[in-house]
Amino acid sequence: MTELVAYLVAGIALGSSFALIGSGIVVVHRVTRVVNFAQGSIAVVGGMASASLLSGRLPHGLGELVAVLLSGLVGLVIGVLAIGRRGTPPLISLIITLGASMLISAGIIWLWGQDPVSPPGLGGSVTILGASVERQRLLVLGATLVAFAALGLFFSRSYVGKALTASASNPWAARMVGIDVRRMGLLAFGLAGVLGGLAGVLLAPTNAVSFYSDLPLALSGFAAAVFGGLTSPVRTLLGGIGLGVAGSLTAGYLNGSYQTEVALLLMLLIMIVRSNSFSAEEAK
Amino acid sequence: MLHIDDLVVRYGSAVALDGASLEVGAGEMVALVGPNGAGKSTLINTISGLLEPSSGTVRCEGRVAQVPEGRQMFPDMSVEDNLVLGGWSIRNRDVSEVYDLLPDLAQMRKRKAGRLSGGQQQMVAVGRALMARPDLLAIDELSLGLAPLVVADLAEHLRRLNRERGTAVLLVEQEVSLAFDVCPRACVLEAGRVIAAGPSAELAQSEEVRRAYFGDLAVAATMTGSMTEVSR
Numbered sequence: 001m002t003e004l005v006a007y008l009v010a011g012i013a014l015g016s017s018f019a020l021i022g023s024g025i026v027v028v029h030r031v032t033r034v035v036n037f038a039q040g041s042i043a044v045v046g047g048m049a050s051a052s053l054l055s056g057r058l059p060h061g062l063g064e065l066v067a068v069l070l071s072g073l074v075g076l077v078i079g080v081l082a083i084g085r086r087g088t089p090p091l092i093s094l095i096i097t098l099g100a101s102m103l104i105s106a107g108i109i110w111l112w113g114q115d116p117v118s119p120p121g122l123g124g125s126v127t128i129l130g131a132s133v134e135r136q137r138l139l140v141l142g143a144t145l146v147a148f149a150a151l152g153l154f155f156s157r158s159y160v161g162k163a164l165t166a167s168a169s170n171p172w173a174a175r176m177v178g179i180d181v182r183r184m185g186l187l188a189f190g191l192a193g194v195l196g197g198l199a200g201v202l203l204a205p206t207n208a209v210s211f212y213s214d215l216p217l218a219l220s221g222f223a224a225a226v227f228g229g230l231t232s233p234v235r236t237l238l239g240g241i242g243l244g245v246a247g248s249l250t251a252g253y254l255n256g257s258y259q260t261e262v263a264l265l266l267m268l269l270i271m272i273v274r275s276n277s278f279s280a281e282e283a284k
Numbered sequence: 285m286l287h288i289d290d291l292v293v294r295y296g297s298a299v300a301l302d303g304a305s306l307e308v309g310a311g312e313m314v315a316l317v318g319p320n321g322a323g324k325s326t327l328i329n330t331i332s333g334l335l336e337p338s339s340g341t342v343r344c345e346g347r348v349a350q351v352p353e354g355r356q357m358f359p360d361m362s363v364e365d366n367l368v369l370g371g372w373s374i375r376n377r378d379v380s381e382v383y384d385l386l387p388d389l390a391q392m393r394k395r396k397a398g399r400l401s402g403g404q405q406q407m408v409a410v411g412r413a414l415m416a417r418p419d420l421l422a423i424d425e426l427s428l429g430l431a432p433l434v435v436a437d438l439a440e441h442l443r444r445l446n447r448e449r450g451t452a453v454l455l456v457e458q459e460v461s462l463a464f465d466v467c468p469r470a471c472v473l474e475a476g477r478v479i480a481a482g483p484s485a486e487l488a489q490s491e492e493v494r495r496a497y498f499g500d501l502a503v504a505a506t507m508t509g510s511m512t513e514v515s516r
Contacts, residue, residue, distance in 0.1 A: 159368070159377065166358045166369050173356035175334060177349075177412065178373030 005131035007252040008245060013137035014207065015244020016144035017043070019237040020199035021221025022228065023151065024075070024192030029230045030168035031181075031188040034093040038078050039196050040218025041104035046071040046200025047209040048112045051119035060120075068197040074104070075193015079186045086182065101214060108211040116213075121205025140202040147198060148237055164188060196221075216260045220247075223267035229274065239270070285310045285452055286331065286348075286420055291340035293326050293476075300326040302476035303340070308420065310346075311450040313442075315463035315484060317493070318473035324456040325353055327473065328422045331454070346419025347374070351412075353424040353456075355405040359398025363389060363408050366397045370412030382411045385448075386441060403434035410441065420452040421445070427459045435459075439466050464488050 021039050028036045050067035058066065078100045082093040121136035155161040167174040167184040174181050199217075200209060209217075220243055227239025243266055247259040286308040293301040301323045308314045318324050329335045331342055332350040349370070358366050367379045367389065383390040389411050392400065397408055406426065413421055423442075427435040439462065445451050457463035464470055464484035472480040472493050480490055487493050 159372075159375075162361070162365055162369060163372060165361065166365075169358045169360055170356055172334075173352065173358060174369075176332060176352055176356065177370050177416070179369070 002130045003252065005129045006133065007248045009128065009131070009133045009137055010206075010252075011245030011248030012241050013140040013244070014203070014248055015224075015241035016140050016237075017199040017203040017240075018217075018220040018224045018243050019240025020144055020147060020195045020202075021217055022224030022236040022240050023148070023233045024195035024199075025221055025225040026228055026230055026233055026236050027151075027164075027195070028079075028185075028188045028192045029225070031164055032083055032093065032185040033090045034082060034097065034185075035222070035230075036078065036082070036097045036189065036192060037094065037218055037222075038097045038101040038104060039192060039221055040214040040216070041101045041108075042071050042074055042078075042193050042196035043200035043203070043217050043221075044108060044209050044211065044214050045074055045104060046197030047119065047204030047213075048108060048117055048200075049197075050201045050204060051117045052112070054119050063119075064201045067201050068194055071197020071200065072190050072194035075196065076186060076190040078193070079189025082189070083182060083185045101218070105211045105214055112211075114211060116208035116210040117204065118206075118208035119201075119204050134206060136202075136205050140206070143198070143202055144237070147195065148233060151195075151233055160187070219260060219264060219267070220244075223264075223270065226267055226274070227270050242266075285345045286454065287341070287343045288327075288331070289341045289343075291327070291330065291342065292338045293323070293330055293335055294338045300476055301330070301337075301340075304473065304476060304478050306471055306478055306481075308452055308454055310419070311446065311452055312469065313446050313453040313455065313467040315467035315470035316454060316456045316473060317458075317460050317463050317470060320458075322473040323476040324473055325424055326476075328424045328454070328456050331422055344420060347416055348420045348422055349413035349416040349418035351406075351409045351421065351423040351426070353428060355402070355409045357397040357400075357405055357408060359396065361397060362394050363397055363400070364393040366408055367393075367411050367415050370415030371417075373416050376415055376417060379415070382414050385414065385445065386411050402429050403431065403438070406430060406434070406438060407441075410438065414445070414451075418451060420454060422454045422456075424456045426455060426457060427462055435462060442466060460488075460493065 021043050024039050025036055028034055046067050049070050050064050053063035053066055054060065078097060081100055082096040122139045124135050125132045126135060155165050163179045164184050164187065167179055167181045171181045223243055224236050224240035228236030246266060247262050250258050250262045288304060288306040291301050291304045304323065304327060316324055316327065326335060328350060330337055331348055358369065364379060367382055368377050371377060386407055388407060392404060397405060400408065426438055442453055443466065446453055455463055455467055467484055470484040470487050471478050472487065480487060480493065
């Protein structure tokens with residue numbers, strides 16, 4: 001029982017990071033119809049940058065904040081490359097994000113080397129139902145919930161958030177009322193960068209990241225986003241947490257190296273199960 | 285206030301507007317009529333800046349807002365959010381003026397726009413355009429898919445808007461009788477060119493209008509006195 005609780009909490013924390021990465025994919029896809037495959041690389045940049053900044057004696061909080069903002073900037077640059085030129089088809093933009101992901105991996109190796117990095121997180125642990133749980137994992141869950149609540153408020157209450165939603169809902173009408181849909185797309189890429197960076201910053205203290213973490217993170221985030229139909233941040237959160245728990249239980253009771261395979265398998269199952277609703281959405 | 289001169293718009297190799305010229309004065313209500321494919325929507329979308337002309341000029345002394353064909357709502361957003369976004373270009377979020385002019389909108393402000401009837405959506409589309417405080421309201425197919433009573437109500441709102449605020453109206457409309465009834469002046473567009481312009485009452489009797497809508501047979505029929513049958 002104690003073991004199970006520990007695996008569940010670890011899975012929820014891991015899944016929260018997947019959900020943050022996935023929600024970035026959702027935000028970009030809703031506004032631009034582009035799947036941003038560089039989202040995993042951005043998370044790695046966030047984790048790596050926070051490690052460097054904290055070791056450079058920046059205090060906790062500020063170091064993580066700067067790393068998240070830096071990730072947002074990376075996201076924005078990817079956006080400029082992917083959709084900056086007017087009329088770029090979504091498929092070409094998707095390939096550009098794949099290329100950007102590879103470029104970022106090369107940059108990570110150049111800047112931080114090939115070894116996994118794990119910055120210091122929130123130390124200590126608490127006992128939940130007899131299981132010892134790292135406080136960092138609870139921080140991940142708490143920060144994710146706050147981030148999703150803030151995201152919900154941003155989209156539903158703020159003027160810019162409503163303009164982003166309008167650009168996603170009906171780009172033609174959005175242009176007609178004077179909203180610069182391309183600029184909204186860039187904003188979505190920047191926002192996705194912030195979400196990816198936050199995921200990396202929160203995840204790295206408990207799960208060391210390196211240049212090759214990008215693909216598993218991108219795949220897991222994409223699986224969570226697919227669970228949300230590439231449109232719903234809330235369902236993406238649920239999908240991410242489900243995926244994290246499944247991966248944690250697999251690692252705990254079977255073998256840790258199967259985690260990515262589990263993510264891929266789940267994504268495949270979700271796509272098969274949800275193929276009807278995807279077809280209906282396409283038909284609309 | 286709106287000056288369109290020798291406008292050419294192409295979709296690839298297809299010519300949608302072929303040297304169209306048009307004037308709308310301040311506070312004037314002008315109808316733009318013509319058959320399907322004449323280039324009416326292309327013209328209105330070019331005026332709104334949604335399409336780039338290949339050549340020619342569009343000059344407007346004031347703000348233009350468009351009520352598009354098919355309403356083009358943000359369907360999952362509330363009526364009020366649709367309205368608020370209409371004021372994006374001038375950062376106007378005060379919906380009270382629009383509610384004063386179109387009180388029905390205030391009653392449905394929390395409903396999702398996608399769940400409204402066609403007439404209600406058209407009302408939202410007009411209200412959304414008014415949020416930009418336009419000097420010229422360009423309306424593409426006001427009556428499309430709407431019941432006659434709803435259209436009459438919307439037409440009355442337009443007249444009131446023009447009367448009370450001096451907003452100029454360019455009304456693109458398939459329903460010629462409605463267009464001529466609402467607008468004192470009209471233009472006829474055919475194959476991307478304005479082929480006739482003048483007072484609506486005169487154009488209603490014009491052969492060009494009949495030819496543009498019904499073809500040469502209709503003109504011949506008019507000459508033999510059987511136009512009434514064709515029109516009906």
